[in-house]
Amino acid sequence: xxxxxxxxxxxxxxxxxxxxxxxxxxxFLIGVVFLNIWVFMAAELALxxxxxxxxxxxxxxxxxxxxxxxxxxxxxxxxxxxxEQVNESxxxxxxxxxxxxxxxxxxAHINRAPCEVKVAQINYKKGRFxxxxxxxxxxxxxxxxxxxxxxxxxxxxxxxxQISGAVARRIVCKAGAGDVLAGGEKFGMIKFxxxxxxxxxxxxxxxxxxxxxxxxKAGLTILARYKICRN
Numbered sequence: 715x716x717x718x719x720x721x722x723x724x725x726x727x728x729x730x731x732x733x734x735x736x737x738x739x740x741x742f743l744i745g746v747v748f749l750n751i752w753v754f755m756a757a758e759l760a761l762x763x764x765x766x767x768x769x770x771x772x773x774x775x776x777x778x779x780x781x782x783x784x785x786x787x788x789x790x791x792x793x794x795x796x797x798e799q800v801n802e803s804x805x806x807x808x809x810x811x812x813x814x815x816x817x818x819x820x821x822a823h824i825n826r827a828p829c830e831v832k833v834a835q836i837n838y839k840k841g842r843f844x845x846x847x848x849x850x851x852x853x854x855x856x857x858x859x860x861x862x863x864x865x866x867x868x869x870x871x872x873x874x875x876q877i878s879g880a881v882a883r884r885i886v887c888k889a890g891a892g893d894v895l896a897g898g899e900k901f902g903m904i905k906f907x908x909x910x911x912x913x914x915x916x917x918x919x920x921x922x923x924x925x926x927x928x929x930x931k932a933g934l935t936i937l938a939r940y941k942i943c944r945n
Contacts, residue, residue: 720774779898788930790910792817809916827895831862873913898933
């Protein structure tokens with residue numbers, strides 16, 4: 715599987731590795747003269763581990779997206795922390811299923827569209843930085859709502875919410891109102907641990923196929939499926 719570095723990580727993906735490499739060189743120049751060999755080696759190993767973490771965090775793995783207009787894909791890598799019925803009267807206009815995904819610092823942090831959609835609105839909200847594993851984080855934390863409309867039947871309204879966590883402090887969203895995103899298409903990320911939620915209209919012909927505790931991958935894992943006759 716091909717793995718690159720995401721453009722959404724700029725400027726950190728360029729600056730942080732350069733800073734760490736400079737620190738490793740400086741540590742080497744000072745360490746060989748002034749430091750105990752074990753202290754010097756420990757410092758270099760710690761910096762090397764930090765470099766690997768930064769490069770791993772901003773990874774952008776290649777994904778082969780399933781071609782099925784009747785499925786809703788995971789918008790983020792991570793673990794399902796909650797699946798709840800909520801009332802979403804503002805945009806969806808009634809009962810909805812909220813599927814929450816927690817992204818640890820070890821998950822790829824690229825956000826992807828759950829299906830082919832048109833972006834109707836984008837609403838950014840300042841807020842707190844509670845632990846992103848808490849379902850309340852979606853209400854009180856810094857967040858960015860993408861209000862979407864499916865371009866295929868059924869033309870449901872969906873909400874994809876990017877939520878900052880206790881560590882995350884930077885939401886990146888390159889999509890804009892009026893944009894059409896293909897299923898699984900990348901549009902942004904949340905830097906350093908976060909939460910992503912998908913709101914789906916609650917209807918009799920849609921089935922949630924994941925459970926709390928499941929690990930999911932953006933653009934690969936199916937969260938929900940429309941139970942529609944395909945004759």
